[in-house]
Amino acid sequence: MDTNANSAPPQKPWALWAALTLVAVGAIALVYVLLVASSKPETQQGLSRFASGEMARLYVEEAPPPMPTRALQDAAGNETTLAAYQGQVVVLNLWATWCAPCMEEMPSLAALQRNFEGRIAVVPVSVDSEGDRSKAISELRRLSDGSLPFLQDMTRGVLFDAQAAGMPVTIIYNRQGQEIARLAGGANWSGEDASRVIEAVLAEQ
Numbered sequence: 001m002d003t004n005a006n007s008a009p010p011q012k013p014w015a016l017w018a019a020l021t022l023v024a025v026g027a028i029a030l031v032y033v034l035l036v037a038s039s040k041p042e043t044q045q046g047l048s049r050f051a052s053g054e055m056a057r058l059y060v061e062e063a064p065p066p067m068p069t070r071a072l073q074d075a076a077g078n079e080t081t082l083a084a085y086q087g088q089v090v091v092l093n094l095w096a097t098w099c100a101p102c103m104e105e106m107p108s109l110a111a112l113q114r115n116f117e118g119r120i121a122v123v124p125v126s127v128d129s130e131g132d133r134s135k136a137i138s139e140l141r142r143l144s145d146g147s148l149p150f151l152q153d154m155t156r157g158v159l160f161d162a163q164a165a166g167m168p169v170t171i172i173y174n175r176q177g178q179e180i181a182r183l184a185g186g187a188n189w190s191g192e193d194a195s196r197v198i199e200a201v202l203a204e205q
Contacts, residue, residue, distance in 0.1 A: 054187050055194060090120070090177075093168060094167055097136050099167045104186055107144065130154050136152065172198075
């Protein structure tokens with residue numbers, strides 16, 4: 001009687017090892033994805049749903065840079081930083097007088113500040129040169145009716161700190177100083193589309 005006729009073929013240890021390795025790698029990848037997702041503020045994860053209408057270009061960076069910390073100069077020539085707004089929802093706007101879309105959207109940013117007075121801080125930072133400083137101060141005062149603070153970075157280093165590809169760019173930070181979303185290009189910040197975004201950030205605990 002042939003005892004080998006019905007016997008199963010010998011198992012290949014390397015095949016079993018490969019299968020177990022694939023399962024382990026898949027499990028690790030799943031845990032990593034879940035950890036990354038849970039590490040983001042809840043508002044940041046869901047804010048992209050507001051990317052429509054005037055906020056159509058709103059997007060969430062996968063790995064946003066930290067809030068810029070470099071020294072800025074106010075209208076009086078004093079140095080300050082964005083840390084002065086710690087604990088507040090900050091709407092940072094990078095602009096210049098030679099940037100037409102920047103100038104066009106500034107009145108709507110001033111309206112956003114008035115609409116949420118005491119609840120957020122709209123902070124325009126000019127990257128105009130020293131020679132255009134006086135012009136930048138007067139233009140911001142005119143466009144915002146004096147409702148927005150003047151800050152300036154003549155080195156333009158803030159653009160690199162914020163990883164801004166162009167101007168204008170508006171970046172929203174939560175109370176913990178974490179970037180929640182950004183919008184590249186001009187937009188109307190005075191309407192309901194922008195208000196819904198800000199209300200969502202303010203609702204974050």
